[in-house]
């Protein structure tokens with residue numbers, strides 16, 4: 001069963017179907033790569049989703065799952 005932490009909705013700011021999809025994408029990527037969630041910006045994620053509201057929601061889900069932050073280079 002896929003469980004989505006409640007804090008991810010608080011982080012995201014609203015409830016929608018796309019953020020959970022992104023969170024799931026992120027957790028699957030971590031599992032397939034055999035790595036854990038980034039705790040201090042060690043991870044870089046390149047997602048090619050284009051622009052638009054649903055894509056931004058999925059990006060928030062990926063950030064929540066992986067610990068990577070959007071457009072940060074530090």
Ligand SMILES: [Zn+2]
Pocket residue numbers: 012014015016017018019057
């Ligand atoms: Zn959303």
